[in-house]
Amino acid sequence: MPEQKKPVPLVNDGLSPSDVDFIPPLVHSLVTLLRLRGKSVSTAFLMAGLAGTGRVSPGACLHAAKRAGLEGKIVYRKSLQDISTLVLPCILLLSRDRSCVLTAMDDGKAEVIFPETGEGVQPVPLQMLADEYSGYAIFATREARLDQRADRIRLLKGKRWFWDVLLYYMPIYRHVAFASVVINLIGVISPLFVMNVYDRVIPNNAVDTLWVLAIGILIAYLFDFLLRNLRSYFVDVAGRNADVVLSSRLVQKVLTMRLDAKPESTGALVNNLREFESLREFFSSSTLLAFIDLPFLVVALLLLGYIGGPLVILPLCAIPVLIIT
Numbered sequence: 507m508p509e510q511k512k513p514v515p516l517v518n519d520g521l522s523p524s525d526v527d528f529i530p531p532l533v534h535s536l537v538t539l540l541r542l543r544g545k546s547v548s549t550a551f552l553m554a555g556l557a558g559t560g561r562v563s564p565g566a567c568l569h570a571a572k573r574a575g576l577e578g579k580i581v582y583r584k585s586l587q588d589i590s591t592l593v594l595p596c597i598l599l600l601s602r603d604r605s606c607v608l609t610a611m612d613d614g615k616a617e618v619i620f621p622e623t624g625e626g627v628q629p630v631p632l633q634m635l636a637d638e639y640s641g642y643a644i645f646a647t648r649e650a651r652l653d654q655r656a657d658r659i660r661l662l663k664g665k666r667w668f669w670d671v672l673l674y675y676m677p678i679y680r681h682v683a684f685a686s687v688v689i690n691l692i693g694v695i696s697p698l699f700v701m702n703v704y705d706r707v708i709p710n711n712a713v714d715t716l717w718v719l720a721i722g723i724l725i726a727y728l729f730d731f732l733l734r735n736l737r738s739y740f741v742d743v744a745g746r747n748a749d750v751v752l753s754s755r756l757v758q759k760v761l762t763m764r765l766d767a768k769p770e771s772t773g774a775l776v777n778n779l780r781e782f783e784s785l786r787e788f789f790s791s792s793t794l795l796a797f798i799d800l801p802f803l804v805v806a807l808l809l810l811g812y813i814g815g816p817l818v819i820l821p822l823c824a825i826p827v828l829i830i831t
Contacts (some may be wrong), residue, residue, distance in 0.1 A: 534621030535605040537635040578646025597644040685737040688803035
């Protein structure tokens with residue numbers, strides 16, 4: 507049998523895990539870019555925003571850097587010559603998940619900062635850097651700061667972080683309200699169909715009229731079935747999307763909360779989060795549909811009172827009062 511090769515150890519016996527830098531190169535490059543933009547941030551702060559994300563992608567790193575006040579985006583530039591010197595410094599994504607910070611380009615040479623060699627600027631041939639360049643770069647700058655008066659307005663708007671998310675999905679709820687109007691109108695058609703059959707079709711033996719009314723009510727029931735399913739689907743989509751966004755913002759606000767702003771009791775904080783959870787469930791459950799359908803109860807009672815008279819409407823009006831009490 508052929509002799510099996512022994513596995514090569516990942517870490518030398520003379521090294522401890524604390525002696526090895528396991529931080530991804532892109533995180534180091536983001537810290538360097540933040541420093542060049544006038545913002546000092548530690549790698550531990552960015553790595554805290556990447557906890558639980560699995561593979562560290564450029565998009566996840568940018569999302570973590572946004573918490574530090576860096577606004578940026580990943581763009582495609584076919585060659586290094588397509589990158590203007592006016593937007594430097596920027597991060598170049600190199601092959602094999604590597605990166606560097608490009609600070610200057612001139613006369614066939616480039617000045618870069620590699621995460622493996624610290625914060626010092628190194629000149630490299632432009633052609634050698636182009637061979638390692640993957641075609642993607644990260645352009646970023648510090649988040650714009652407003653003056654004191656505008657910052658006061660921003661704080662007032664910041665208190666609406668919960669309701670603004672729900673208002674963002676309000677167009678979907680408008681479709682739900684429109685579907686509810688049509689569904690309740692179809693519900694009114696059903697007793698009118700029965701009334702016409704007993705009052706006009708059966709006494710006159712009008713079979714042709716019965717077929718026409720039956721086909722019409724079947725079409726109405728078909729639309730009722732479709733609209734009910736679409737309404738439930740829209741409510742589920744809006745509630746699910748709002749739940750994802752609100753959960754992310756709740757966790758972010760709890761993690762970034764100042765120590766002097768936290769309540770003295772941990773139970774009070776947990777209770778407040780539970781109240782937000784109850785409100786989120788309201789916008790994604792059938793309770794919302796019941797509130798939308800509630801005004802049509804009055805319409806149905808008025809229609810029955812118009813057809814049957816006061817002797818019918820008075821007992822029916824007492825039913826909601828008994829339910830509430």
